[in-house]
Amino acid sequence: MIRNPIDVATRVSPSLSALIESRLNHSEPEEYITLLIIRDYVTGLLSAEFTEAEQIHHFDINESLLDELNALIEEFGETALAHDFVQNSASESMSRVIDAVISNREYDNPPTLEIIKQAIVMGLPASLVGDGVLDEDEDDGLLAEIDALINRHGADAIAEEFLRYE
Incomplete structure (x- = not known):
């Protein structure tokens, strides 16, 4: 199996990433888990046992995840x-x-993912849009992304560990 030379994870939604990680x-x-195996897994979750599987895995399994997965398979192949x-x-x-919360001297300890979620819920993204730090469309998926990070890593995970610098 050949690994992709680019960071393909940046092209995946937080929900699909969490679902893949759960399957892994x-x-x-x-065992080598490929995109084809993940597609079969998602298709199975969308079948008649959908309701039960959703309760077990706590994921928002829907057709858009399958569409996203199919697009990845088309671009990178079934054996990726x-x-x-x-x-x-x-x-x-x-x-x-995360950087905006870290820069806020209000916290004695490094902010956790839960603190970041609280900041998002309290309107920090709108403030950052107003300041020109975020574009208007960039704040749409932040709550879903922080929820996915919390589900995978825990509310007490140090937020700074997830910073990505480009």
Whole structure:
């Protein structure tokens, strides 16, 4: 199996990344999980057992995830390793939000993912849009992204560890 030379995880939504990571966590260490295997997994979750599977996995499984997965398969092939598509850092816009919270001297300890979520809920992204730090469309997916990071890494994870500098 050949790994992708570019950071393809940056092209994956937080929800699909979390779903892939969940599937990888339930596989054998020597097992190669490809995008085709992930597509079969998602298709199975969308089947008749959809309601039960959604309750078990706590993911918002819907057709758009399958569409996103199909687009990735079209671009990178069915045999691309799924591991390459798991995000281990925040998006550029989330990194700006984290940086803004870190820069705020209000906190004695490094901010956690939960503190970042609170800042998002309290309107920090709108303030950053007003300041020109974020574009208007960049704040749309921040709550879903922080929820995905919290689901995967825990609310107490140090937010700075997820910064991505470009």
